[in-house]
Amino acid sequence: MRNALFTGFVLSILLAGFIRNAHSATIRVLVSDDRGTPVKDAVVYAELKEGKYPPPKKMTATMDQQNKEFIPYVLPVQIGTSVNFPNSDNIRHHVYSFSPAKKFELPLYKGKPGNPVVFDKQGAVAVGCNIHDWMIAYIYVVDTPYFAKTSENGKSNLSDLPAALYEIKVWHPRMKSASEITAKQLRIQKNEELDYRIELKPEWRLHRPPPSGMGRY
Amino acid sequence: MKYFSSLFAFLFLVGFTEAAVAEWSLDGGANLVYESNLSYAYDKGDRKADFSLKPFFSVGNYNQLTDNSRFFLSAFFEGDLFTRYERLNTVSGKITAGIKNKMGLGAYTPWITLYGSAGALSSDESIRDSFITTAGLSIGKRLHERVGLQAGYEYEQRASKNFLFTQNNNIIHLNLDFLLTDSTSISAGYALRRGDIAAYYKDDSYSPSPGEVRLNTFNTPMTAEKIRATTHSFSLTAIFALTGNASVSITGERRETVSSGLSYPDDAVRLGISYSY
Numbered sequence: 001m002r003n004a005l006f007t008g009f010v011l012s013i014l015l016a017g018f019i020r021n022a023h024s025a026t027i028r029v030l031v032s033d034d035r036g037t038p039v040k041d042a043v044v045y046a047e048l049k050e051g052k053y054p055p056p057k058k059m060t061a062t063m064d065q066q067n068k069e070f071i072p073y074v075l076p077v078q079i080g081t082s083v084n085f086p087n088s089d090n091i092r093h094h095v096y097s098f099s100p101a102k103k104f105e106l107p108l109y110k111g112k113p114g115n116p117v118v119f120d121k122q123g124a125v126a127v128g129c130n131i132h133d134w135m136i137a138y139i140y141v142v143d144t145p146y147f148a149k150t151s152e153n154g155k156s157n158l159s160d161l162p163a164a165l166y167e168i169k170v171w172h173p174r175m176k177s178a179s180e181i182t183a184k185q186l187r188i189q190k191n192e193e194l195d196y197r198i199e200l201k202p203e204w205r206l207h208r209p210p211p212s213g214m215g216r217y
Numbered sequence: 218m219k220y221f222s223s224l225f226a227f228l229f230l231v232g233f234t235e236a237a238v239a240e241w242s243l244d245g246g247a248n249l250v251y252e253s254n255l256s257y258a259y260d261k262g263d264r265k266a267d268f269s270l271k272p273f274f275s276v277g278n279y280n281q282l283t284d285n286s287r288f289f290l291s292a293f294f295e296g297d298l299f300t301r302y303e304r305l306n307t308v309s310g311k312i313t314a315g316i317k318n319k320m321g322l323g324a325y326t327p328w329i330t331l332y333g334s335a336g337a338l339s340s341d342e343s344i345r346d347s348f349i350t351t352a353g354l355s356i357g358k359r360l361h362e363r364v365g366l367q368a369g370y371e372y373e374q375r376a377s378k379n380f381l382f383t384q385n386n387n388i389i390h391l392n393l394d395f396l397l398t399d400s401t402s403i404s405a406g407y408a409l410r411r412g413d414i415a416a417y418y419k420d421d422s423y424s425p426s427p428g429e430v431r432l433n434t435f436n437t438p439m440t441a442e443k444i445r446a447t448t449h450s451f452s453l454t455a456i457f458a459l460t461g462n463a464s465v466s467i468t469g470e471r472r473e474t475v476s477s478g479l480s481y482p483d484d485a486v487r488l489g490i491s492y493s494y
Contacts, residue, residue: 091240092281096322105322107284131281133324133359203399204362 025188027158031150031170031196038154039172039198041074043140045147046158046166049185053145056080060116063127063137065093070127070137074173076147077139082116094130101125101141124171138173163189174200242277242291246491254483255302256417256435257474263419265435269299273491285319293336304342304434311336311349327358330369342434347377353388365394373412381430381443386412400458410448414474415441416481446476463492 031042059081064071066088077083087093087110095106101123106113108131119125119141129135146166148156158168165187171179176199186192248271256265277291290312297307315332333352340346351374357367373386390408397403417432417439429442452470459465466489474481 094281094284094322098323108281128324130284130319130322131287204396 024160024162026191027161027168027186027188028191028193029148029150029156029158029168029170029196030194031154031156031172031198034197034199036197038150038152039200040150040152040154041072042150042154042156042170042172042175042196042198043074043076043142043147044150044156044158044168044170044196045076045142045144046161046168046188047142047144047146049165049167051162051164056145058082060084062086063139064088065095065129065135068129068132068135070129070135072149073137074149075137075139076149077119077141078145078147079120079122079141079143080118081141082118083139084112084116086112092131093135095127096130097125097127099123099125102139124173126173140171161188163187168194170196170198172198172200174203176201240279240281242279243275243494244277244491245272245274245494246489247272248487248489250485250487252483252485254481255305256439257414257481257483258417259479259481260418263417263439265302265417267299267301267305269297269305271298272296282316285321287317287319288315289317289332290314302435304340304436305345306341307338307345309336309338309349325359327356330355330357342432344379344430344432345377345382347375347382349373349375363396367392367394379430380428381415381441384413384415384443386410388412397455402456402458404452404454404456406450406452406454408448408450408452410450412445412448413443414446414448414476414481416444416446416476417441444476446474446481448472448474462494463490465490 027046029044031039031044033039056078059078060083061075061077061081062084063075064086068089075083085095085106090110092108092110094108097104101121102117102119102125104117106117119139122141122143125139125141127137127139146158146161148158150156165185167183167185169179170182182196182198184194186194250269250271251266252269253266254264255267256263258264273293273295275291275293277289280288282288292310292312294310295308297305297309299305311334313332313334315330317328317330319326319328331354333350335350336348338345338347338349351371353369353371355367355369357365359365368391369389371388371390373388375382375384377383388408388410390406392404392406395403417435419437420440429440431438432441434441450470450472452468454466454468456464456466466487468485468487468489470485470487472483472485474483
């Protein structure tokens with residue numbers, strides 16, 4: 001009897017996994033620049049063109065401040081996500097954004113600020129520190145639960161996509177054109193591979209001001 | 218001097234009220250400098266050129282007083298070692314205190330800095346030993362993600378036992394920074410200095426006269442006199458960031474000093490390496 005129960009349990013798990021796999025797919029995306037160099041920190045996201053997204057869960061994310069830099073440099077989130085901005089440095093930071101998708105300010109603080117910031121509008125949010133002007137990071141807010149960020153090798157996976165028609169787009173802080181230009185429509189039924197070539201603007205930011213005795217600030 | 222002391226006492230007091238959230242910086246490095254007219258001579262034959270090595274070290278403390286105001290206190294030490302004219306070898310140190318105020322939020326917001334410094338200079342040629350105090354203000358603004366502009370005024374007072382090196386100067390400066398790549402920046406500067414200089418000339422039939430001193434600074438007897446002069450200084454600097462903390466730089470500078478219709482030109486080239494911890 002115990003054996004029958006155990007066998008049934010294992011079979012039901014395998015069956016559930018099979019059904020899930022039968023209805024979901026993974027898109028492997030490679031993003032490179034116009035010279036063919038892999039691009040890291042590109043946000044890849046798939047927007048449904050038919051059907052509905054699963055009901056949103058409570059979503060949280062973190063953008064830390066370590067050694068006078070924001071970590072990560074690019075943070076993709078879904079609309080409605082609460083983002084925490086802990087300060088892991090032993091000095092104070094003053095976080096702000098002027099971006100239309102989310103204007104906010106967290107005046108001078110150390111440790112963890114009181115409330116997270118909720119990102120409720122789609123788009124790119126440039127985040128800065130008013131004390132250390134070289135500190136810059138980006139939060140990219142998407143209206144889909146299917147998103148990922150490319151790693152050092154320019155690759156990322158959009159996993160567990162239910163079979164449907166999607167528009168897949170790419171965004172990067174230094175991209176010359178809007179992410180709409182990158183849109184590729186695709187009916188997903190099985191695992192797919194996609195390559196993107198994007199044109200990047202040069203980065204004009206010195207990571208830190210060069211040392212020059214007095215007057216760095 | 219009384220005003221400087223009061224300013225420093227005030228700035229120290231303000232600074233240490235927020236010491237618990239202080240931010241520190243340590244900078245060190247060295248410059249290799251060539252100057253074509255160390256003797257400030259108008260006659261070509263009297264112009265003395267030399268190379269010098271200038272190691273430096275500085276420690277700074279920064280306290281955010283309000284959302285937009287920051288107090289800073291820094292100590293700066295420098296050596297100056299010449300290859301030919303060793304009497305010019307110098308060690309110096311100064312303490313600078315100031316307040317920087319950013320006029321709002323964001324990287325493009327203008328800022329203003331008020332500062333004062335006090336320091337001492339000790340030379341192999343002891344007649345040069347001096348106390349130097351300065352007071353100044355700088356204003357600046359980032360105009361574009363690649364372009365920054367700053368300007369300022371500084372008053373400098375040098376007190377020495379000898380009248381020759383008891384000097385005061387007024388300086389106005391303007392600087393434009395341009396980011397060439399993500400690791401290279403170019404800085405163009407102009408400074409107008411009105412003040413005293415110690416100018417040298419060779420005078421074989423020397424007879425002492427008021428306002429002049431006979432010195433062997435340049436390994437040969439020369440007459441030095443204090444004159445009031447105007448200097449126009451043009452400089453161009455390229456800074457290459459090696460890592461997030463280290464950089465090398467090269468500067469070319471042309472100083473055109475004029476007094477009573479005579480010209481005292483000086484060209485300088487400086488190669489530097491610095492590291493910020």
